Amino acid sequence: MLDIKFIRENVDLVKRGVANKNTDIDIDRLISLDAKRRALLAEVETIKSYRNDVSKKIGLLKKEKKPCDDIFEEMKNVGDKIKVLDDEVRNITMEIDNLLVWIPNIPHESAPVGKDSTENTFVREWGQKRQFDFEPKAHYDIGEALGILDFERATKLSGSGFILFKGMGALLERALINFMIDIHTARHGYLEVSPPFMVKSACMFGTGQLPKMEPDMYKLPEDDLFLIPTAEVPVTNIHRGEILEESELPKRFVAYTPCYRREAGSYGKETRGMVRVHQFDKVELVKLVKEGDAYPELEKLLVDAETILQILKLPYRIIELCSGDMSFAAAKCYDIEAWAPGQNGYLEVSSCSTFEDFQARRMGLRYREAESRKVKFVHTMNGSGLALPRVVVAILENYQQADGTVVIPEALRPYMGNKERIDLR
Protein backbone atom coordinates (compact mmCIF):
# COMPACT_ATOMS: atom_id res chain seq x y z
CA MET A 1 0.00 0.00 0.00
CA LEU A 2 1.18 3.46 -0.77
CA ASP A 3 1.05 6.22 1.81
CA ILE A 4 -1.85 8.53 1.08
CA LYS A 5 0.35 11.46 2.08
CA PHE A 6 2.93 10.39 -0.43
CA ILE A 7 0.31 10.14 -3.14
CA ARG A 8 -1.05 13.55 -2.21
CA GLU A 9 2.37 15.11 -2.53
CA ASN A 10 3.52 13.20 -5.62
CA VAL A 11 0.46 12.92 -7.76
CA ASP A 12 2.25 12.89 -11.10
CA LEU A 13 4.91 10.45 -9.99
CA VAL A 14 2.25 8.07 -8.71
CA LYS A 15 0.15 8.39 -11.86
CA ARG A 16 3.15 7.58 -13.99
CA GLY A 17 4.16 4.65 -11.81
CA VAL A 18 0.68 3.18 -11.82
CA ALA A 19 0.48 3.54 -15.59
CA ASN A 20 3.88 1.90 -16.00
CA LYS A 21 2.55 -1.04 -14.03
CA ASN A 22 -0.24 -1.37 -16.59
CA THR A 23 -2.82 -0.46 -13.99
CA ASP A 24 -5.71 1.90 -14.32
CA ILE A 25 -6.68 3.62 -11.09
CA ASP A 26 -8.49 6.93 -10.80
CA ILE A 27 -5.90 8.85 -8.82
CA ASP A 28 -7.68 12.16 -9.23
CA ARG A 29 -10.75 10.74 -7.61
CA LEU A 30 -8.63 9.47 -4.76
CA ILE A 31 -7.11 12.90 -4.28
CA SER A 32 -10.46 14.63 -4.18
CA LEU A 33 -11.89 12.08 -1.75
CA ASP A 34 -8.86 12.60 0.44
CA ALA A 35 -9.35 16.36 0.47
CA LYS A 36 -13.00 15.90 1.32
CA ARG A 37 -12.15 13.54 4.12
CA ARG A 38 -9.71 15.93 5.70
CA ALA A 39 -12.22 18.77 5.59
CA LEU A 40 -14.81 16.59 7.31
CA LEU A 41 -12.25 15.52 9.84
CA ALA A 42 -11.43 19.10 10.76
CA GLU A 43 -15.10 19.82 11.21
CA VAL A 44 -15.98 16.83 13.35
CA GLU A 45 -12.87 17.14 15.47
CA THR A 46 -13.75 20.70 16.41
CA ILE A 47 -17.14 19.55 17.59
CA LYS A 48 -15.67 16.64 19.49
CA SER A 49 -13.28 18.96 21.21
CA TYR A 50 -16.23 21.01 22.37
CA ARG A 51 -18.04 17.92 23.56
CA ASN A 52 -15.05 16.81 25.55
CA ASP A 53 -14.83 20.18 27.27
CA VAL A 54 -18.49 20.15 28.21
CA SER A 55 -18.30 16.55 29.41
CA LYS A 56 -15.58 17.48 31.82
CA LYS A 57 -17.68 20.35 33.15
CA ILE A 58 -20.66 18.05 33.59
CA GLY A 59 -18.53 15.76 35.65
CA LEU A 60 -17.70 18.62 37.99
CA LEU A 61 -21.29 19.87 38.16
CA LYS A 62 -22.47 16.36 39.00
CA LYS A 63 -20.07 16.21 41.88
CA GLU A 64 -21.58 19.37 43.27
CA LYS A 65 -24.99 17.87 42.67
CA LYS A 66 -26.01 20.76 40.46
CA PRO A 67 -28.68 20.25 37.81
CA CYS A 68 -27.56 20.06 34.21
CA ASP A 69 -30.67 19.02 32.30
CA ASP A 70 -30.48 22.02 29.97
CA ILE A 71 -26.91 21.14 29.06
CA PHE A 72 -27.98 17.58 28.30
CA GLU A 73 -30.60 18.96 25.94
CA GLU A 74 -27.97 20.84 23.95
CA MET A 75 -25.42 18.07 24.03
CA LYS A 76 -27.85 15.56 22.67
CA ASN A 77 -27.92 17.57 19.48
CA VAL A 78 -24.15 17.82 19.46
CA GLY A 79 -23.94 14.07 19.86
CA ASP A 80 -26.26 13.50 16.93
CA LYS A 81 -24.28 15.87 14.76
CA ILE A 82 -21.09 14.02 15.58
CA LYS A 83 -22.70 10.74 14.70
CA VAL A 84 -23.73 12.02 11.29
CA LEU A 85 -20.29 13.41 10.53
CA ASP A 86 -18.55 10.28 11.83
CA ASP A 87 -20.64 8.22 9.46
CA GLU A 88 -19.66 10.42 6.57
CA VAL A 89 -16.00 10.15 7.49
CA ARG A 90 -16.28 6.41 7.79
CA ASN A 91 -17.93 6.04 4.42
CA ILE A 92 -15.46 8.23 2.63
CA THR A 93 -12.57 6.47 4.35
CA MET A 94 -13.88 3.16 3.13
CA GLU A 95 -14.09 4.51 -0.36
CA ILE A 96 -10.51 5.73 -0.14
CA ASP A 97 -9.29 2.42 1.22
CA ASN A 98 -11.07 0.53 -1.52
CA LEU A 99 -9.08 2.50 -4.04
CA LEU A 100 -5.86 2.40 -2.09
CA VAL A 101 -5.65 -1.38 -1.77
CA TRP A 102 -5.77 -1.74 -5.55
CA ILE A 103 -2.94 0.67 -6.23
CA PRO A 104 0.22 -1.24 -7.07
CA ASN A 105 3.61 -0.35 -5.73
CA ILE A 106 5.36 2.05 -8.03
CA PRO A 107 8.54 0.85 -9.73
CA HIS A 108 11.89 2.05 -8.48
CA GLU A 109 13.58 4.65 -10.67
CA SER A 110 16.26 2.13 -11.57
CA ALA A 111 13.74 -0.38 -12.92
CA PRO A 112 13.26 -0.44 -16.69
CA VAL A 113 9.97 0.90 -17.97
CA GLY A 114 8.11 -1.44 -20.29
CA LYS A 115 4.76 -3.00 -20.99
CA ASP A 116 5.44 -6.73 -20.77
CA SER A 117 8.06 -9.45 -20.62
CA THR A 118 9.43 -8.57 -24.06
CA GLU A 119 10.89 -5.43 -22.52
CA ASN A 120 12.69 -7.07 -19.63
CA THR A 121 16.40 -6.43 -19.66
CA PHE A 122 19.36 -8.77 -19.57
CA VAL A 123 21.58 -8.38 -16.50
CA ARG A 124 24.21 -11.11 -16.62
CA GLU A 125 24.72 -14.77 -17.27
CA TRP A 126 26.82 -17.54 -15.80
CA GLY A 127 28.10 -20.90 -16.93
CA GLN A 128 28.73 -22.67 -20.17
CA LYS A 129 25.91 -24.41 -21.99
CA ARG A 130 26.85 -28.02 -22.48
CA GLN A 131 27.42 -29.28 -26.02
CA PHE A 132 25.49 -32.49 -26.55
CA ASP A 133 26.62 -35.18 -28.97
CA PHE A 134 23.04 -36.48 -28.97
CA GLU A 135 19.62 -34.90 -29.02
CA PRO A 136 18.88 -33.78 -25.42
CA LYS A 137 15.57 -35.05 -24.17
CA ALA A 138 12.94 -33.22 -22.16
CA HIS A 139 12.77 -33.88 -18.43
CA TYR A 140 9.41 -35.67 -18.65
CA ASP A 141 10.81 -38.23 -21.06
CA ILE A 142 13.95 -38.68 -19.01
CA GLY A 143 12.08 -38.89 -15.74
CA GLU A 144 9.41 -41.28 -16.92
CA ALA A 145 11.97 -43.56 -18.55
CA LEU A 146 13.92 -43.68 -15.30
CA GLY A 147 10.77 -44.29 -13.30
CA ILE A 148 11.34 -41.26 -11.10
CA LEU A 149 8.48 -39.12 -12.40
CA ASP A 150 4.95 -40.44 -12.87
CA PHE A 151 2.66 -37.86 -14.42
CA GLU A 152 -0.08 -40.27 -15.35
CA ARG A 153 -0.65 -41.39 -11.80
CA ALA A 154 -0.26 -37.88 -10.42
CA THR A 155 -3.15 -36.95 -12.69
CA LYS A 156 -5.13 -39.90 -11.37
CA LEU A 157 -4.65 -38.61 -7.85
CA SER A 158 -5.22 -34.90 -8.29
CA GLY A 159 -5.77 -33.98 -11.92
CA SER A 160 -3.45 -32.24 -14.28
CA GLY A 161 -0.73 -30.01 -12.93
CA PHE A 162 0.53 -32.26 -10.18
CA ILE A 163 3.68 -34.29 -9.81
CA LEU A 164 4.37 -37.72 -8.39
CA PHE A 165 8.04 -38.22 -7.62
CA LYS A 166 9.24 -41.74 -7.07
CA GLY A 167 12.42 -43.36 -5.85
CA MET A 168 15.48 -41.33 -6.76
CA GLY A 169 13.18 -38.58 -8.01
CA ALA A 170 11.62 -38.14 -4.59
CA LEU A 171 15.06 -38.34 -3.05
CA LEU A 172 16.39 -35.73 -5.45
CA GLU A 173 13.62 -33.38 -4.45
CA ARG A 174 14.31 -33.90 -0.77
CA ALA A 175 18.06 -33.63 -1.28
CA LEU A 176 17.68 -30.29 -3.02
CA ILE A 177 15.62 -28.89 -0.19
CA ASN A 178 18.17 -29.87 2.42
CA PHE A 179 21.08 -28.77 0.29
CA MET A 180 19.63 -25.33 -0.36
CA ILE A 181 18.65 -24.70 3.23
CA ASP A 182 22.07 -25.81 4.43
CA ILE A 183 23.81 -23.37 2.11
CA HIS A 184 21.60 -20.47 3.10
CA THR A 185 21.86 -21.08 6.81
CA ALA A 186 25.51 -22.08 7.08
CA ARG A 187 27.02 -19.94 4.38
CA HIS A 188 24.65 -17.00 3.99
CA GLY A 189 23.47 -16.53 7.54
CA TYR A 190 19.73 -16.99 7.18
CA LEU A 191 17.59 -18.30 10.02
CA GLU A 192 15.68 -21.41 9.09
CA VAL A 193 11.97 -21.29 9.82
CA SER A 194 9.22 -23.76 9.10
CA PRO A 195 5.92 -21.89 8.95
CA PRO A 196 2.30 -22.98 8.58
CA PHE A 197 1.23 -23.73 5.03
CA MET A 198 -2.18 -22.19 5.59
CA VAL A 199 -2.67 -18.56 6.55
CA LYS A 200 -5.35 -16.07 7.44
CA SER A 201 -6.57 -13.57 4.91
CA ALA A 202 -4.83 -10.80 6.87
CA CYS A 203 -1.50 -12.38 5.89
CA MET A 204 -2.51 -12.57 2.27
CA PHE A 205 -3.49 -8.94 2.37
CA GLY A 206 -0.27 -8.03 4.12
CA THR A 207 2.01 -9.30 1.39
CA GLY A 208 -0.30 -8.02 -1.33
CA GLN A 209 -1.81 -11.20 -2.79
CA LEU A 210 -5.21 -9.95 -1.68
CA PRO A 211 -7.32 -8.52 -3.04
CA LYS A 212 -5.88 -8.61 -6.52
CA MET A 213 -4.70 -12.20 -6.78
CA GLU A 214 -7.56 -13.88 -4.96
CA PRO A 215 -8.67 -15.92 -8.01
CA ASP A 216 -5.24 -17.56 -8.11
CA MET A 217 -5.35 -18.74 -4.52
CA TYR A 218 -6.64 -21.96 -3.05
CA LYS A 219 -9.11 -21.01 -0.39
CA LEU A 220 -10.56 -22.93 2.53
CA PRO A 221 -13.72 -20.92 3.15
CA GLU A 222 -14.90 -23.12 6.02
CA ASP A 223 -11.93 -21.97 8.02
CA ASP A 224 -11.21 -18.62 6.39
CA LEU A 225 -7.74 -19.80 5.46
CA PHE A 226 -5.71 -19.82 2.29
CA LEU A 227 -3.13 -22.32 1.14
CA ILE A 228 0.07 -20.36 0.75
CA PRO A 229 1.20 -19.61 -2.81
CA THR A 230 4.73 -19.03 -1.52
CA ALA A 231 6.55 -19.03 1.82
CA GLU A 232 6.85 -15.28 1.35
CA VAL A 233 3.37 -14.95 2.82
CA PRO A 234 3.75 -16.63 6.21
CA VAL A 235 7.40 -15.66 6.64
CA THR A 236 7.07 -11.96 5.84
CA ASN A 237 4.04 -11.83 8.11
CA ILE A 238 5.88 -13.31 11.10
CA HIS A 239 6.29 -9.87 12.64
CA ARG A 240 3.10 -8.35 11.28
CA GLY A 241 1.75 -5.61 13.52
CA GLU A 242 4.96 -5.33 15.52
CA ILE A 243 7.44 -2.57 16.15
CA LEU A 244 10.91 -4.06 16.02
CA GLU A 245 14.07 -2.47 17.35
CA GLU A 246 16.48 -1.30 14.69
CA SER A 247 19.13 -3.49 16.32
CA GLU A 248 17.07 -6.56 15.40
CA LEU A 249 17.42 -5.75 11.72
CA PRO A 250 18.19 -7.07 9.23
CA LYS A 251 16.30 -10.29 9.76
CA ARG A 252 17.01 -12.99 7.22
CA PHE A 253 14.79 -16.04 6.98
CA VAL A 254 14.99 -19.14 4.87
CA ALA A 255 12.02 -21.47 4.71
CA TYR A 256 11.04 -24.56 2.84
CA THR A 257 7.35 -24.85 2.04
CA PRO A 258 5.14 -26.30 -0.64
CA CYS A 259 3.42 -23.64 -2.75
CA TYR A 260 -0.14 -23.88 -4.01
CA ARG A 261 -1.28 -21.97 -7.05
CA ARG A 262 -4.41 -22.32 -9.09
CA GLU A 263 -2.66 -20.86 -12.13
CA ALA A 264 -6.05 -19.67 -13.27
CA GLY A 265 -6.04 -18.63 -16.87
CA SER A 266 -2.78 -20.31 -17.74
CA TYR A 267 -4.26 -23.50 -19.08
CA GLY A 268 -2.67 -24.55 -22.30
CA LYS A 269 0.66 -23.08 -21.39
CA GLU A 270 3.37 -25.45 -20.32
CA THR A 271 0.92 -28.23 -19.62
CA ARG A 272 3.45 -30.93 -20.27
CA GLY A 273 5.83 -31.86 -17.51
CA MET A 274 6.41 -29.94 -14.34
CA VAL A 275 7.27 -26.45 -15.40
CA ARG A 276 3.89 -25.11 -14.30
CA VAL A 277 2.06 -27.05 -11.61
CA HIS A 278 -0.50 -26.42 -8.87
CA GLN A 279 1.71 -27.60 -6.06
CA PHE A 280 5.45 -27.33 -5.89
CA ASP A 281 8.20 -27.14 -3.32
CA LYS A 282 10.26 -24.06 -2.84
CA VAL A 283 13.01 -22.80 -0.59
CA GLU A 284 12.39 -19.12 -0.04
CA LEU A 285 14.55 -16.29 1.26
CA VAL A 286 12.94 -13.37 3.06
CA LYS A 287 14.64 -10.30 4.48
CA LEU A 288 13.38 -7.56 6.73
CA VAL A 289 15.68 -4.57 6.54
CA LYS A 290 15.73 -0.94 7.50
CA GLU A 291 14.95 1.93 5.23
CA GLY A 292 17.85 2.60 2.92
CA ASP A 293 19.15 -0.95 2.99
CA ALA A 294 16.58 -2.34 0.58
CA TYR A 295 18.58 -2.08 -2.64
CA PRO A 296 21.99 -3.26 -1.51
CA GLU A 297 20.30 -6.09 0.39
CA LEU A 298 18.34 -7.08 -2.70
CA GLU A 299 21.56 -7.40 -4.66
CA LYS A 300 22.97 -9.64 -1.95
CA LEU A 301 19.84 -11.73 -1.87
CA LEU A 302 20.10 -12.22 -5.60
CA VAL A 303 23.68 -13.42 -5.21
CA ASP A 304 22.63 -15.78 -2.41
CA ALA A 305 20.03 -17.31 -4.70
CA GLU A 306 22.24 -17.66 -7.76
CA THR A 307 24.96 -19.28 -5.67
CA ILE A 308 22.80 -22.39 -5.57
CA LEU A 309 22.89 -22.73 -9.34
CA GLN A 310 26.62 -22.11 -9.41
CA ILE A 311 27.25 -24.88 -6.92
CA LEU A 312 25.02 -27.17 -8.95
CA LYS A 313 26.91 -26.04 -12.06
CA LEU A 314 23.74 -25.14 -13.90
CA PRO A 315 24.05 -22.32 -16.46
CA TYR A 316 21.67 -19.44 -15.93
CA ARG A 317 20.96 -15.86 -16.77
CA ILE A 318 19.55 -12.99 -14.78
CA ILE A 319 16.82 -10.78 -16.13
CA GLU A 320 15.52 -7.59 -14.67
CA LEU A 321 11.78 -7.24 -14.99
CA CYS A 322 10.38 -4.12 -16.57
CA SER A 323 7.64 -2.14 -14.83
CA GLY A 324 4.80 -3.83 -16.68
CA ASP A 325 5.97 -7.37 -15.92
CA MET A 326 6.58 -6.84 -12.22
CA SER A 327 4.16 -8.10 -9.61
CA PHE A 328 1.64 -5.87 -7.86
CA ALA A 329 3.73 -5.24 -4.75
CA ALA A 330 7.22 -5.13 -6.23
CA ALA A 331 9.35 -2.03 -6.75
CA LYS A 332 12.22 -3.85 -8.39
CA CYS A 333 12.57 -7.45 -9.44
CA TYR A 334 15.16 -9.82 -10.85
CA ASP A 335 14.42 -13.24 -12.26
CA ILE A 336 16.99 -16.00 -12.34
CA GLU A 337 16.47 -18.34 -15.24
CA ALA A 338 18.15 -21.71 -15.47
CA TRP A 339 19.10 -23.18 -18.82
CA ALA A 340 17.03 -26.20 -19.79
CA PRO A 341 18.42 -27.87 -22.92
CA GLY A 342 15.48 -30.24 -23.24
CA GLN A 343 13.19 -27.24 -23.57
CA ASN A 344 15.78 -25.35 -25.55
CA GLY A 345 15.03 -22.39 -23.31
CA TYR A 346 15.36 -20.79 -19.94
CA LEU A 347 13.20 -21.55 -16.92
CA GLU A 348 12.46 -19.06 -14.19
CA VAL A 349 13.71 -20.65 -10.99
CA SER A 350 13.81 -17.57 -8.82
CA SER A 351 12.23 -14.18 -8.57
CA CYS A 352 13.94 -11.71 -6.26
CA SER A 353 11.98 -8.59 -5.44
CA THR A 354 11.99 -5.73 -3.03
CA PHE A 355 8.75 -4.15 -1.95
CA GLU A 356 10.27 -1.23 -0.09
CA ASP A 357 7.66 -0.38 2.59
CA PHE A 358 4.67 -1.43 0.49
CA GLN A 359 4.03 -4.73 2.26
CA ALA A 360 5.09 -3.39 5.64
CA ARG A 361 2.53 -0.62 5.46
CA ARG A 362 -0.17 -3.15 4.67
CA MET A 363 0.75 -5.33 7.59
CA GLY A 364 1.80 -2.67 10.09
CA LEU A 365 5.37 -3.94 10.27
CA ARG A 366 7.60 -1.23 11.71
CA TYR A 367 10.83 -0.65 13.56
CA ARG A 368 12.11 1.97 15.94
CA GLU A 369 15.17 3.82 14.81
CA ALA A 370 17.94 3.49 17.37
CA GLU A 371 19.06 7.09 17.37
CA SER A 372 15.98 9.15 16.63
CA ARG A 373 13.60 6.69 18.35
CA LYS A 374 11.31 7.31 15.42
CA VAL A 375 8.99 4.59 14.19
CA LYS A 376 9.45 3.67 10.55
CA PHE A 377 8.21 0.99 8.22
CA VAL A 378 10.44 -2.00 7.65
CA HIS A 379 11.50 -2.69 4.09
CA THR A 380 10.74 -6.21 2.94
CA MET A 381 12.10 -8.37 0.17
CA ASN A 382 12.21 -11.96 -0.86
CA GLY A 383 13.49 -14.32 -3.47
CA SER A 384 13.22 -17.98 -4.26
CA GLY A 385 16.29 -19.80 -3.30
CA LEU A 386 15.17 -21.78 -5.35
CA ALA A 387 11.93 -23.18 -6.79
CA LEU A 388 12.29 -26.93 -6.80
CA PRO A 389 10.60 -28.63 -9.75
CA ARG A 390 12.25 -26.42 -12.28
CA VAL A 391 15.64 -27.01 -10.73
CA VAL A 392 14.91 -30.71 -11.04
CA VAL A 393 14.04 -30.10 -14.68
CA ALA A 394 17.32 -28.27 -15.19
CA ILE A 395 19.30 -31.02 -13.50
CA LEU A 396 17.66 -33.82 -15.45
CA GLU A 397 18.10 -32.03 -18.76
CA ASN A 398 21.62 -30.70 -18.19
CA TYR A 399 23.02 -33.83 -16.57
CA GLN A 400 21.37 -36.41 -18.87
CA GLN A 401 23.55 -38.98 -20.60
CA ALA A 402 23.23 -40.67 -23.96
CA ASP A 403 22.26 -43.94 -22.25
CA GLY A 404 19.31 -42.32 -20.50
CA THR A 405 20.89 -42.07 -17.07
CA VAL A 406 21.40 -38.82 -15.20
CA VAL A 407 24.58 -37.88 -13.38
CA ILE A 408 23.94 -36.43 -9.94
CA PRO A 409 25.56 -33.02 -9.35
CA GLU A 410 28.47 -33.48 -6.99
CA ALA A 411 27.12 -31.16 -4.34
CA LEU A 412 24.00 -33.28 -4.00
CA ARG A 413 25.69 -36.63 -3.67
CA PRO A 414 26.14 -36.42 0.11
CA TYR A 415 22.39 -35.96 0.33
CA MET A 416 21.72 -38.93 -1.95
CA GLY A 417 23.62 -41.77 -0.43
CA ASN A 418 26.77 -40.73 -2.28
CA LYS A 419 25.38 -42.13 -5.49
CA GLU A 420 26.89 -40.75 -8.68
CA ARG A 421 24.02 -41.20 -11.03
CA ILE A 422 20.35 -41.97 -11.37
CA ASP A 423 20.07 -45.07 -13.51
CA LEU A 424 17.36 -47.35 -14.68
CA ARG A 425 17.04 -49.13 -11.37
Next chain:
RNA sequence: GGAGAGGUGCCUGAGCGGUUGAAAGGGGCGGUCUCGAAAACCGUUGACCACGUUCGUGGUCCCAGGGUUCGAAUCCCUGCCUCUCCGCCA
Protein backbone atom coordinates in the same frame (compact mmCIF):
# COMPACT_ATOMS: atom_id res chain seq x y z
C1' G B 1 -16.88 -32.09 19.23
C1' G B 2 -18.36 -31.03 25.01
C1' A B 3 -17.37 -27.62 29.41
C1' G B 4 -15.17 -23.32 31.40
C1' A B 5 -11.83 -18.65 31.57
C1' G B 6 -10.21 -14.43 29.31
C1' G B 7 -8.78 -10.55 25.66
C1' U B 8 -5.94 -3.24 28.63
C1' G B 9 0.36 0.22 26.66
C1' C B 10 7.07 -3.18 24.68
C1' C B 11 5.85 -7.13 28.84
C1' U B 12 3.28 -8.48 33.55
C1' G B 13 -0.88 -6.43 35.65
C1' A B 14 -4.79 -2.57 38.12
C1' G B 15 -8.87 0.06 36.62
C1' C B 16 -16.82 2.90 41.23
C1' G B 17 -19.89 5.41 33.65
C1' G B 18 -17.40 11.68 34.22
C1' U B 19 -9.38 15.65 34.67
C1' U B 20 -7.72 7.66 32.91
C1' G B 21 -3.59 7.76 27.67
C1' A B 22 -4.85 4.89 31.45
C1' A B 23 -2.24 2.85 38.72
C1' A B 24 1.89 -0.40 39.98
C1' G B 25 6.00 -3.34 38.63
C1' G B 26 9.30 -4.94 34.80
C1' G B 27 11.85 -3.62 30.39
C1' G B 28 13.91 0.40 27.33
C1' C B 29 16.26 5.21 27.19
C1' G B 30 18.96 9.40 29.87
C1' G B 31 21.62 10.69 34.28
C1' U B 32 24.24 10.18 39.25
C1' C B 33 27.83 6.77 41.29
C1' U B 34 32.33 3.62 39.17
C1' C B 35 38.83 2.87 36.24
C1' G B 36 34.84 0.03 33.95
C1' A B 37 30.65 -2.93 34.93
C1' A B 38 26.89 -4.71 38.26
C1' A B 39 23.82 -2.96 42.12
C1' A B 40 21.42 1.29 44.01
C1' C B 41 19.14 5.98 43.30
C1' C B 42 16.85 10.07 40.22
C1' G B 43 14.45 11.27 35.73
C1' U B 44 12.12 9.73 31.34
C1' U B 45 9.38 6.38 28.20
C1' G B 46 2.67 4.80 23.28
C1' A B 47 0.88 4.77 18.29
C1' C B 48 -1.95 6.94 14.58
C1' C B 49 -4.56 11.14 12.21
C1' A B 50 -5.80 16.30 11.14
C1' C B 51 -4.69 21.48 11.49
C1' G B 52 -1.39 25.55 11.85
C1' U B 53 5.74 26.77 8.55
C1' U B 54 10.34 24.26 14.42
C1' C B 55 7.43 24.07 18.87
C1' G B 56 2.48 23.36 19.30
C1' U B 57 -3.23 22.69 19.16
C1' G B 58 -6.99 19.20 18.53
C1' G B 59 -8.93 14.26 17.56
C1' U B 60 -8.81 8.84 17.73
C1' C B 61 -7.19 4.30 19.81
C1' C B 62 -7.88 -0.26 26.26
C1' C B 63 -9.36 -7.42 20.37
C1' A B 64 -13.09 -5.96 16.15
C1' G B 65 -17.96 -4.13 14.78
C1' G B 66 -22.56 -2.29 16.42
C1' G B 67 -25.78 -0.32 20.61
C1' U B 68 -27.21 2.39 25.31
C1' U B 69 -25.82 7.42 27.32
C1' C B 70 -25.03 14.37 27.70
C1' G B 71 -20.51 11.28 28.40
C1' A B 72 -17.91 4.41 27.96
C1' A B 73 -11.63 0.92 28.79
C1' U B 74 -15.77 0.64 32.34
C1' C B 75 -22.96 -1.30 30.70
C1' C B 76 -25.57 -4.37 26.44
C1' C B 77 -25.36 -7.31 21.71
C1' U B 78 -22.56 -9.71 17.74
C1' G B 79 -18.15 -11.51 15.78
C1' C B 80 -13.04 -12.85 16.13
C1' C B 81 -9.03 -14.64 18.87
C1' U B 82 -6.35 -16.92 22.95
C1' C B 83 -5.99 -20.18 27.14
C1' U B 84 -7.55 -24.44 30.48
C1' C B 85 -10.07 -29.21 31.17
C1' C B 86 -12.57 -33.57 28.79
C1' G B 87 -13.14 -36.40 24.24
C1' C B 88 -10.93 -37.71 19.51
C1' C B 89 -6.41 -38.04 16.93
C1' A B 90 -0.88 -37.82 13.70
